[in-house]
Amino acid sequence: MEMVSTVQNTDVKQKDADRALVVAVTTRAVFDAAAGDVYGMGVAFPLLQKVNERLLEKNPAESLLFDVVLIATDSQQQSSRIISSTSHYGLEVGRFCFSSREDLVETLVVNNVQLFLSTDRDEALQVSQKGVLSALLGRQEAPSESLRVMLCGDAIVRPDCDPVPASRGAAQSFSARLGEMRGRFGVSGSPLSIVLVTSSGGSKSCGVALQTLRSRGLSVDEAYCLAGAPRGPILSLLRPHFLLGDGVIDLED
């Protein structure tokens, strides 16, 4: 039987496990195996770190911070290499988990992960079907002032239509925590931006989504109502770092 081993990153100050917003990502989504470079999540790391820095600036005792768990599921990867690469690129990883693909969901649950990030749509979908909120990592080429978290509003306004996604509960509590974090900053100059996109409903239903999220404590910064218009051109302009589908991942690249 495989064992999951967890190693704390001694280079990084550990977060309060109960209060932190725990985000998990696999090494495949951080390191490009061939080039040995960072990509995917790796690109979002500095922005995520900036959110933590700004939160601590406002309140040095802040406990609602991002806490990143890096999961290696490929037994081929050497743990020492992963840890040293993380250090080399200055990535603020709180914990390393050495697990297997079969044990991925269990690893996430055991580590109280609130959001799982992936570059692989199938992997993200599988995880969300087991009840853990998942998001896709956006492809990033352009620099950004803030960490852009994108939510798809369609599922928010049609709770009875589809079978309720397994990760619905996780999505709602994540929204609330993220909203609390966003609320620490003002309207402008925030290192965290919340972007809402609705694909099929009209402006009225997007308005309902905005107000529903607000009632859960999440104040959206930008809203785009497509009402059936093609998503591709808009998504390429929005440049989100994290794309949440609220359990229904139907996004194009």
Add this chain to the structure above:
Amino acid sequence: MSEIKAKDFAPTGDAGEEKDAAKAHFDNLKTNKPRPPKPQYAVTIAVSSRTLFNMVTERKIYEDQGLEEYVAYQRDHENEPLMPGPAFPFVKALMTVNARLRQLYPDSEELFDIVLMTNNHAQVGVRLINSINHYDLTIERFCMTGGESPTGYLEAYMTNLYLSKDSEKVSEAIEEGIAAATMFMAVKENELSDTQLRVAFDGDAVLFSDESEIIVKEGGLDTFFAHEKKFENTPLAQGPLKCFLEALGKLQRKFYAKNERLNCPIRTFLVTARSAASSGARVLKTLRSWGLEIDEALFLAGAPKGPLLQKIKPHIFFDDQMFHIEGARELGTISAHVPYGIGQKYNKGKLIESPAKKK
């Protein structure tokens, strides 16, 4: 029926489209509102929040007290509908045309599509959506960019015309090849038709390029007349609003095809300072060479445009010169300034010293 604009975006793929159609169908069942047209077939008009609604009070709060106060104020008043702004009558008229088009062509996607394009924060957006619902406006698509200039999204939404109160954004759009104009409220309100969309255009530097205006400014009227006579049979180059006139023409022809020419709910006007005798022919011949029709061409030979526009009562009047915009506004015409061409460097015939560009 030829397309009104080219499709140049990546297709969603069959599965995606089917799912979209199913979702959209479900939404239609709930709301009873017709589905918005596909962007590649529609004539897309993007309006900013301040052109759609009167936000003068709110704007003042933003300027005097800053962004946080402004957003808080909008939130506190979000259940109070905003008053109509300069683009409001134009938007209502577009909806009237759509209703007529849907009667004649129930399955066609060749309709006006009105998009709210604003750099307002999404929390302000709640009040905007509430106001849209209050007036029952058919605005199903929007971009609320929370501070970023919306110009980049204009192309993504395949915009045919962009109306804003911010002349910088309008200039940016024109530079990107998108028809755009800065809107101005009229000083008093003329009573406008609620059955026919009426659009008036200036000629030079609006429908046509500013090549002839350059000649007037630099060589004077006599040089201009001689030039225009000489080149009477050479079409003028296009101006920034030419494609919008073209889009209107395509919709007009749909009415003509159903024998509705006399009852067409779109009427276009050319209101030009040119005179019919000396320089008008080139304009008409240019339009003909483009295959475009304009319903009424009015040559003022330099007379003020205000009184004539007061009689025409357009829902919107496009001109490149602020002098004409002011004249129109004073007599009750909602006007839209097209910041294009040599006319921007002059005010009432005098060359303006261009200020250093702000960074």
